[in-house]
Amino acid sequence: MPVNEVIEKALRKTVAVFPELAVRELVANALIHQAFFVTGAGPMVEIFDDRIEITNPGEPLVDTQRFVDTPPKSRNETLASMMRRFRICEERGSGIDKVIAQIEIYQLPAPLFEVPEGFTRVVLFAHKPLIAMDKAERVRACYLHACLKYVSREFLTNASLRERFGVEEKNKAAVSRYIREAVDAGVIKPFDEDAARKLMKYVPFWA
DNA sequence: ATTTATCTCCGGTTAGCCTA
DNA sequence: TAGGCTAACCGGAGATAAAT
Numbered sequence: 001m002p003v004n005e006v007i008e009k010a011l012r013k014t015v016a017v018f019p020e021l022a023v024r025e026l027v028a029n030a031l032i033h034q035a036f037f038v039t040g041a042g043p044m045v046e047i048f049d050d051r052i053e054i055t056n057p058g059e060p061l062v063d064t065q066r067f068v069d070t071p072p073k074s075r076n077e078t079l080a081s082m083m084r085r086f087r088i089c090e091e092r093g094s095g096i097d098k099v100i101a102q103i104e105i106y107q108l109p110a111p112l113f114e115v116p117e118g119f120t121r122v123v124l125f126a127h128k129p130l131i132a133m134d135k136a137e138r139v140r141a142c143y144l145h146a147c148l149k150y151v152s153r154e155f156l157t158n159a160s161l162r163e164r165f166g167v168e169e170k171n172k173a174a175v176s177r178y179i180r181e182a183v184d185a186g187v188i189k190p191f192d193e194d195a196a197r198k199l200m201k202y203v204p205f206w207a
Numbered sequence: 208a209t210t211t212a213t214c215t216c217c218g219g220t221t222a223g224c225c226t227a
Numbered sequence: 228t229a230g231g232c233t234a235a236c237c238g239g240a241g242a243t244a245a246a247t
Contacts, residue, residue, distance in 0.1 A: 158219060169218095174231065176220055200219060 018052055018124055019102040026099060026111075026122050028089035030056035032080045033072070033120065050128075055121040064113035064120075065187075066206070067096045068147035100148045107166050109133060110141035130165050135181060141165070142182035146204045155191055155201035 030043040035058025043056040061073040072095070074080040083089050090098055103111060109125040133141070145164050146156040154160070162168075162175050179202060182188045191201040 171231070172219070173221080173233080177230090180220085 018126065019106050019108075022099045022102040022124060023052060023054075025089055025095050026054045026124065028083055029072075029095055030054050030120070030122075032083060032089070033060070033075050034058055035075060050126045052124045053121055054124070055116075055119050057119055059115050059118060060113075060120045064115060065143075067113060068100060068144065069151050069204070097148055097151055100144050104145065104148065104164050107164070109137050110144045112140065130167065138178050139182045139185045139187060142178060143187035143204065146182075146188045146202055150203050150207055155203060156188060157201055 027043070027045060030045075034043050034056040041057065043054070046053040046055070058075065060067075061075070062070045080089075089095060099111065103109075103124075107127065109128050111125070112123040114121040114123065128137075130138075141164065142156070142161065145161060149156050149160060156179070158172050158175050158179065161179060162172060165175070165178075167175060179188070179200075183190070183202070187205050188202045189205055189207075191203045191207075
């Protein structure tokens with residue numbers, strides 16, 4: 001084996017585990033939406049090798065399930081507009097869907113929105129093969145995918161979800177089951193309730 | 208030529224088998 | 228036992244053929 005090949009193998013390769021835009025956007029969000037005057041810490045970013053957790057004081061003003069489609073109610077509008085002006089974060093309302101879009105492009109697991117007592121937390125996960133995801137993770141990914149599609153006037157379909165998860169067309173039967181899981185979980189529903197099962201289109205449960 | 212009937216293709220779903 | 232794969236099934240849409 002040539003020497004440089006040995007060296008190459010010995011060197012650690014740096015790969016972008018987390019899309020930068022997504023992290024930046026989420027941190028900016030945490031700053032903007034933090035509730036001041038809450039005892040304890042300010043916004044906090046914890047980095048693990050398989051995930052990043054971004055936590056800020058203050059519970060969210062909108063339901064976490066509606067993060068994608070609801071325009072944000074900013075706690076600190078002055079700070080928000082300043083950060084927008086400095087291009088630190090996106091324009092109003094386009095933040096979270098950009099994050100989801102990035103995550104889908106990189107085929108990362110769906111982010112998790114948590115509301116620990118008095119806080120808001122977003123967990124961003126490093127890449128994980130579809131096979132390693134459990135049912136809850138798949139359902140979450142389905143749901144957010146449907147939300148993302150919905151806000152861009154599109155729909156979740158078997159094909160779109162295949163693309164999202166990076167599965168080949170021959171495995172569309174599996175994807176049908178993932179859709180089924182999400183429907184059973186009540187997070188998405190068929191766009192046309194009484195459509196036959198052809199060219200099925202799905203939307204988030206609240207649409 | 209326009210309408211109507213039939214065919215074929217295709218995306219999607221379900222069921223069942225098989226393997227790790 | 229869950230997930231990958233295949234086969235069978237379903238029904239809509241466009242294409243083609245037939246009828247007026």
